[in-house]
Amino acid sequence: QLQRRADLQAQIEKTTTDMGREKGAAEAEIEGLKAKYREVAAEIKKVEAVLAEKEQIEGAAARAQELEAAITVLQEAVDKAERDRERAQEEVHRIEKEIESLKQIRKDLEDDKDLRELVAKGVELQGKANEQAAAIKALSNDPETARLTAELATLKSRAAERDLYDPACTSTICAAIAEALKAKEKVPAAEEALKARTEEVTRLKAAAQAIIDAHAPEIENFRQAMRYREKWIAAEKTRLAGEIGPLGHSLQNHQQVVQGNTDIATLKRREIVTIRSAIATKKALATRLPDLRVAESRKQELNKQQAENVAAGSEKNKALNETIARFNETLAGLNETIRQIDATINYDAEAGLKDLMAEIKEIETMNLPNSDNLIERAKSRLAALKGDLDRITAAGKELTSVRVERDALASRVSHWRYLQNACGKNGLQALEIDGAAPLISSRANELLMRGYGPQYTVRIDTQDEEGREDLDIKVLSEWGTDSLKMKSGGERVWLLHAVRLAMALLNKEKSGRAWDMAFFDEVTGALDSKGAASSFMSMYQPFMALGGIKQAFFVTHQDECLSYADHILRFEPGKNPAWQ
Secondary structure, three states: OOOHHHHHHHHHHHHHHHOOEEEEEHHHHHHHHHHHHHHHHHHHHHHHHHHHHHHHHHHHHHHHHHHHHHHHHHHHHHHHHHHHHHHHHHHHHHHHHHHHEEEEHHHHHHHHHHHHHHHHHHHHHHHHHHHHHHHHHHOOHHHHHOOOOOHHHHHHHHHHHHHHHHOOOOOOOOOOHHHHHHHHHHHHHHHHHHHHHHHHHHHHHHHHOOOOOOOOOOOOHHHHHHHHHHHHHHHHHHHHHHHHHHHHHHHHHHHHHHHHHHHHHHHHHHHHHHHHHHHHHHHHHHOHHHHHHHHHHHHHHHHHHHHHHHHHHHHHHHHHHHHHHHHHHHHHHHHHHHHHHHHHHHOHHHHHHHHHHHHHHHHHHHHHHHHHHHHHHHHHHHHHHHHHHHHHHHHHHHHHHHHHHHHHHHHHHHHHHHHHHHOOOOHHHHHHHHHHHHHHHHHHHHHHHHHHHHEEEEEEEEOOOOOOEEEEEEEEEOOEEEEEEHOOOHHHHHHHHHHHHHHHHHHHHHHOOOOOEEEEEEOOOOOOOOOHHHHHHHHHHHHHHHHHOOEOOOOOOOOHHHHOOOOOOOOOOOOOOOOO
C-alpha cells in the first residue's frame, strides 16, 4: 500500500505536470488565435473604413458627370458673358471715339479758325480805323495849328497896341510903335499860314474820315459775320452737348454692362474652378470603386475567417476546460485512492509479518508459477499494447503535423482562391470596367460636345436590365436611348471613335507614361459629307488638349479634312511626296 501510495503520488505529480503542459500549449494556441483575431479585427476595421465611403464612391462617377455637365453650362454662360462683354466693350470703344470726336469738335469750336480769322481781320480793320480816328483826334488838337493861332493872336494883339498911341505919330524910333507896325505887317502872312494849316488839317481829317467811312461797312460786315459765327458756334456747342450727354449715359450703361458681364464671367469661372476641384475629388473617389469592391469581398472573407477564428477559440477553450476537468477528476480520484489507502494502511502490522511471510512463501511456491505465466502473457500483451500506443502516439503527432499543414494549405488556398476571384473576370476585371466606364463616358461626351454639340450622349453599361454582366454602349438622344449597334454606319463611326479617343486618354493616364503623339489611319473613310467630316475632325483639338498630345498624325483621302492639318505630306501617283 505504501508503494502503491508512492506510485499514486508520482502519478498525481505526472498528471499535474501533463495538465500544466497541455494547459500551457492550449493557452499558447488560444493566445495565437487571439492575436490572429486582433489582426483580422484590425483588417476588418480598415475594410470598414473603405466601406464607410461606399455611397460617396458609388455615386462619385455619376456626380462627376453631373458636375462636368454643370461646367459645360457654366462655360456656356462664361462664353456668353464674354461675348456680351466684348460686344459691349466694342460699343464702349465706339461711343468713346464718338464722344472724343465730338469733344474734339467742341474744342476746335473753342478756338474756331474761321472766327479767329474774322476776329483777326476785324481787329486789323478796326486798328486801321482806330489809327485814322487817332489821327483825326490828333489833328483836332494839332499843335502847329495851335502854334500858328497863338502866333497870329499875339501878332494881332501887338498890332492892336498901335491903336493905343496917337495915330498922327509917325516916329520910327518909338520901339512900341515900331514893334506894333512890324507885327501888323506880319499878320497877313500869319493869317495865310494859319489858313493853309487849317486847310491842310481839314484835308487830312477828311482823308482819315474817308478811310474810316470806307472801312466802316467792312468792319460792320466782319462784326456781323463774327456775331453769326459766334451764334453758330454757340448753337453747335449746345448741339454737341446734347449729343455728348446721351452718349455719356449710353457709355456709362455699356460700361456697366461690360463690368457686369466681367463680374459674371469671373463669378462663373470661380464656380468652374470650385466644381473642377469637386470633380477631381469625385474622380479620385470613383477610382476607388475597385478598392470598394475588393473591400466588400475582403470583408466577407475576413468575417468568415473571424467566425472560424472565434469558433476555433471557443472549441479550444471548451477542449481546454474539458481537459482540465478530466485532469482534475483524475487527480480527485487519485487523491481519494490515496486517502483510502491511508485509511487502510496498518502501521502496526509487524506482528502479523510472520503470518504474511508464510503466506508469501505459500504464494511463491504455489501461486507464483501460475502468476509468472500470467505476468508473461500480460507482458506480451503489454508490449503489444505499448507498440500500438507508440504507433498511436506517432500517428497523433503525424495527425497534428498534417492538421497544421492542412490549416496552412487551407489558408493559402483561401488566399489564392481570393486572388483567383479578384483577378478573374468577375473580380478586378469587372471592377476595372465598372470604374472606367463613367470616366470613358465623360471624356467621350466632352469630345462629342466639342465636335457635334448636344445632339448625342453616350453611356457605357456593364450590366443588362436583368443584372447580368454585359458591356454595351448606349446612345442617348432626343429620340430616346438606343444601343450603338442600332445606329447607322456613319453615326457608329464617329460615336465609336469618340469612345476610342476617351479610352486612349484613360489608358494614357493609367500608364503613367508621357505619351505626346497620336496616329489615326483613315478613320474618316466612312464619312461621306463635308459637315460630318468637319465635326469629326473637330474632336481632335480637345482630345489633344485633354491628353497633352503635342502632335497628331492622320491619314485621309478627303480634302475637307486637310484644312485641320498644320502640315500635309501629299502622295500622288507618279510623283514624289510633297511636303506642304
